[in-house]
Amino acid sequence: MNIKAFKTIVLAATAFGTTAYAVGATKTIELPADGVQLKASPLPGYAKAQANCVACHSAEYMKYQPPTAARPYWEAMVKRMKVVFKAPIADDDMPAIVDYLVKTYGNEQPK
Numbered sequence: 001m002n003i004k005a006f007k008t009i010v011l012a013a014t015a016f017g018t019t020a021y022a023v024g025a026t027k028t029i030e031l032p033a034d035g036v037q038l039k040a041s042p043l044p045g046y047a048k049a050q051a052n053c054v055a056c057h058s059a060e061y062m063k064y065q066p067p068t069a070a071r072p073y074w075e076a077m078v079k080r081m082k083v084v085f086k087a088p089i090a091d092d093d094m095p096a097i098v099d100y101l102v103k104t105y106g107n108e109q110p111k
């Protein structure tokens with residue numbers, strides 16, 4: 001290949017790259033809908049749930065649990081995440097997380 005041909009190829013590649021970049025720049029980033037975030041709460045378990053419960057899946061999973069679910073149901077759920085799926089949840093954090101879940105998604109929600 002002579003030098004002139006090489007330069008032409010480089011210029012063409014640069015021009016193409018610039019075009020591709022311009023097209024890419026018009027893309028928008030879609031953030032997940034608010035519905036899949038954990039519901040905000042002043043309860044201490046809220047931050048713990050954020051740290052422990054949404055690493056593997058979105059908060060959508062909590063949303064689709066029955067609102068009639070009582071405390072033992074949520075206890076079993078959190079334990080299952082830890083034992084079956086190896087979620088690294090500290091035992092000390094579990095009561096606060098369960099408390100947050102049952103009062104936010106379960107049968108202890110404020111009426």
Ligand code: HEC
Nearest residue numbers: 052053054055056057061062065078081085086087088097
């Ligand atoms: C290590 C990964 C991991 C972490 C961390 C985790 N989960 Fe899960 N969770 C899973 C997997 C995997 C499933 C899917 C099970 C299935 O599809 O059957 C699941 C499913 C669920 C479901 C759906 C209902 C069900 O029985 O499948 C709920 C509710 C849930 N998780 C709540 C939680 C809560 C609350 C926490 C925090 C205490 C948590 N998860 C942390 C892995 C995790």
